[in-house]
Amino acid sequence: MLIPFPDAPIPAKIDWSIDQPGQSNRGEFTGRRRVTLLTAAPRIYAALLPVVQRRPSARKAAMIVPGGAGAMDGTSWADAAPLTAMDAMVARAAAIGGDVWVRADLGPYAQNGNIPINHGGTAQRRVTIRGVDGNGQPMTARIVGARANPWSKGAADGAEVFRLRSGADHLGFAFLRFEDQGYGCIRSQQPHSDLLIEDCSFANVRAFYENGSSGHGIDATVSGFTMRRCTGQGWSKHFARFRYASHDILVEDCHGDAQEQDGDNFCNGIVGEGSESVGLAPDGLPNGVHDVIIRRCSMGNCRDSLNFYQNGDAFGNEGQDYNWLFEDCHGWGCSDAGFDCKSRNTTFIRCSADDCKRPWRIWADAVAYDCIASNPRKRGGTGAAACISTFKKGYLRWYGGRLEQTGTNSVIVAEDGGFTAYTPRTVIIKPADAPLARVEANSIVTEIDEADRTPPALVKSTYTVKTIAGTTSYDIAPGATFDLNENRILNAVITTTKPATTRIVHAQDYAAYTATGQTWTILRQDYENDRSVGQDQTYRVPLRLYDANGNFADAPLAGHILNVDDNPIGPADLKASGVTAGGWWEVQDRSTLFLDRAGQVPVSAWADDGDPIIRRVNDKLFANHLVVPDDSMGFYLRHDDLGSYWLEPYTAGSFFLIGAAGALQFAKFTASLGIYREPGEAGPHCLISVPRSMTIPTATNATWWMVVRDGQSFIIRLPASGNSGTSTGNFGMQGAPLVLSLLSEPGLARSNAVDCLDVADNAAVTYPAALANARARLLADGNAGQTFNGRFYGGVVTNRTESDDFRFRIERQIGEWAGLAL
Incomplete structure (x- = not known):
């Protein structure tokens, strides 16, 4: 019996016996056995009942041949329509209660562009687009596009073939082969129900089945979807992808080899990518792709060397997804995982994965029964190879099965909160010098006592x-x-x-x-x-x-x-409180912004046809103005309809010098900045730097940086002793305003994501000696490299350690500039 995640109610079940031919990685198997399934998704389980194949010739049909002929109304082979008339033929087939026949024995169909389909069948009778011979018997019809073959990054990607629009429900596809096609041989562009894809194949495509709307945030949820007996060789994105809140999905007896097509970001086999834009699930969590069964499928050779980590998974899903079942599936030969699952309530039964960096990579709640993870292999990128990896909220229970490897890496890795538990009856095969587990702080690897029914306290x-x-x-x-x-x-x-x-x-x-x-x-x-x-x-x-x-x-x-006093503070109040050095740079106050370095040409009006380029921001606290080093640099002044203003670099290397040499040379400081990191932004980016030669060698004064690195919003560097540099982790956010604060004493950092991080010593950090008399820099490091590439809303620096409450009032003021309510 399949057990749902423990806090979910155990639903009703149905039992029946079925013949189960199929293929696994270990060879052929057949047999008759009893199966117990949950009944949460009745359409899926109904699809598993024995199917009696009708002879296609018993049904009426609208007919298609290469190029079309005669009257092209589809009433006969002599008057067959061309492939591009597919929508009209689907409508005709629905009207006469038949299918669409695609003649397969007259040569391939040349098609390099999408064919929209706006019609389908009915709940009582599905319309199937079917490859047939001249007698109406099943025969695979070839549809050939213009994708480069062999394909490589930068070569022609090819085009979609069938684009399903509103109305294309109760539709099927059978005995079709797609060659050299692009992003979706079959694509669900809008919400659809009751789709069937069976006995189809492909070679060299970007994606076989794609579930994607045109436009950000538009819903294209698919429900009641079945794919079976489909095969494919060579793809760069995915075999099949399901998105939004798609549900009641069955994929069975499908097999694919991506053939190591590399260069198209995130190559996967079968993947779910649910979206929060379609409401909440019954448990109150984000609603994604749910109630999915993937049975007797194998996917492999998914490669992706574009990313620093190197992705590429056979099967995967995202954190909004839930209620997934994998049964007798196999993932192999991938640059990352065989199964990379973030979905809630995920079950694996008799699945296997080998020759992947991490055969199992689990980020949420999952349970595996009698599964095999073997021969992990790292092909490149970061992250060590291991049979099992649990990460962040990963909670994996592994009953029985086998974990096997020949390398000396850890068999199980638990990182950043991951929890892995396995039974004593799990067979573990490894070299004597290979650790069983690598466990980070806040993570656990432990054994399961299957007789234990006592909850933790x-x-x-x-x-x-x-x-x-x-x-x-x-x-x-x-x-x-x-x-x-x-x-x-x-x-x-x-x-x-x-x-x-x-x-x-x-x-x-x-x-x-x-x-x-x-x-x-x-x-x-x-x-x-x-x-x-x-x-x-x-x-x-x-x-x-x-x-x-x-x-x-x-x-x-x-x-x-x-409750505490957290009203925003202004520069006059700050100065009156005793601050004697520092700077206050407020992009929202356009009277402080100038087009020239000398501060003689103010920003007088907003130009809708072009954003002004700012080369100077006057300090409202003292006279430590921000000035670009030369006229080749500058920052665009941008704004939004909500009243927020910010600066973005005019050139890739633009940065500001701060005041005069030594202007930020003081024994203590509190610094706060308002920034925004674009989603996907990567690479190190320094926000404020003071060259080492300008510091006073005490344990509390520092060369100090506020940095963005590897797509996260900041890294901070402070001294724990002497002049050595220090660093701590990246705890920022992307795609949202961020307020960062840094205190030199007692060496704490904070953002609106993480509070008060200790700053640990890292003596390996060095600073250029050539900057002996340089001025402090904003949005660049000590070498004016690693420049910032995002939004800068403004910042405040004081020459003292601010109290917690007072510091927050500064942060709240900066948050208001960025449209962020702290």
Whole structure:
């Protein structure tokens, strides 16, 4: 029996016996066996009942031949229509209660462009587009395009073939072969129901089945979809992709070899990519591709060397997806994973994967029965090879089966909160010097006691508060209420009675918290945005614990969020409070912006036909103005309809010099910046730098940077001792405004994503000695390389360590510039 994730109700079931021919990686198998299936997706299970193939000649048909002939109305082979008249032929077939016959024995169909289909069948009678011979018997019809063969990056991609638009429901495709085609031999462009693709094949395409609308955020959900007995050789994107909230999907007896087509970002076999834009699932979480069965399918040779990590998966899905079943499937020869699953409630039965970097890579809740992960192989990129990898919220229970490898890497890897549990009866084959597991902090690898039915219990949660005065730890007892100032982020580590992982279950305050591994976190800084302003508030933490055998228990907590004074502050108030050095750069105040370096040509009006190029931003706190080094540099002044203004580099190497030489040379500082990183932005980008030669050699003063690297929003570097550089992790966001703060004493960093990070020593960082008398730079490093490429809303630097509350008032002011409510 298939067991759903433990907190879900066990649904009804149906049992029946079926003949099950098929093929696995280990050879042929046939047999008759009893199968037990959940009944959550009745259309899928109904599709599994024995199917009696009708003889196509028993049905009426609208007819198609290469080029068309006669009257081309499709009433006979003599008057057959061309392939481009497919929509009209589908409409005719629906009207006469028949199918569309595509004549296969008169040569291939040359087609390099999409053929829209706006019609389909009915719920009572599906219209099938079917390849046949002259007698109406099944025969594969070839449709040949213009994709480069062999294909490589930069060569002709080819075009779509059949584009399904609104109305193309209750439609089938059979005995068709697609060669040298592009992004979707069959593409569902709008929402569709009851689609069938069977006995089709392809060679050298960008994608076989694509589920994608034209336009960002438009829904193209597909429901009641069946694909079976399809094969393919050579693709660069995917064999089949399902998106939005597509559901009730069955893919069975399909086999594909991507043939190592490399150069088209993220090559996959069968993949789900659900979208949050289509509402919420019944559990209150994002609604993605769900109720999917993939059975007796094999996918392999998916390669992708474009990414630093090197992706390429046989099977995969995303975090919005849920309720996926893989049965007797095999993934092989991929540059990343055989199964790379982020979906909730995922089940694997008798699946196998080999010759991949990580045969199993799990990011959410999954259980595997009698599966085999073998021969992990790293072909390039980052990340070590391993049979199993659980990452972040990955929670994998592995019952029986086998883990086998010849290399000396760890068999199991648990990273950043990952939880892997396996049974003692799991066969593990490895070299003696290969570690069984590599376990990061906040992660667990443990054995399953299958007889254990006792849920885990919470002993305590422990969190620390870092302030100027030092660090203090606090324990929260089960069921207790804790106090926290509203503008802080709390990271708590749990202690439990047995190995367990955490989840936040759906409740009123669900969005305010997250949980990963042995930690739970308050996500937001200001809880007054959605509650009464100026009042203390109580927020519930709906914490749930899961152990190695799927037992779970709730451990609810509550946070008493204390109101603090967090009104935005201005430069006059800041200066009056005792700040004696630093800078205040406010892009929103256009009176501080100039087109020239000397500050003689102000921005007087907004030009809709072209954004002005700014070369100077005057300091509103002191006289530490931002000035580009020469006229070849500058920053576009941009704005939006909501009233936010920002700067973007005019040239790739543009940066600002800050004030005069030594203007930011002081023993202590607090720095805050408002930025925005574009999604997908990668590479190191420094935001503020002070050359090493300008620092005072004390443990609290520093060469200090605020950096963006590898697509994340910042890395900070500070000294822990002497003049050495230091660094800590990247905890930013992309695609949203970000406020960053850095304190030189006691060496803390914070953003609106993560609060108060310690800055650890890293003596290996060096700085160029040639900058002995250089000025501090904004949006560039000490060499004026690694320049920033995003939005800059403004920033504030003071020559002291600001108190927590006062620092937040500065951050809130910068947040308002960026349209961000902190």
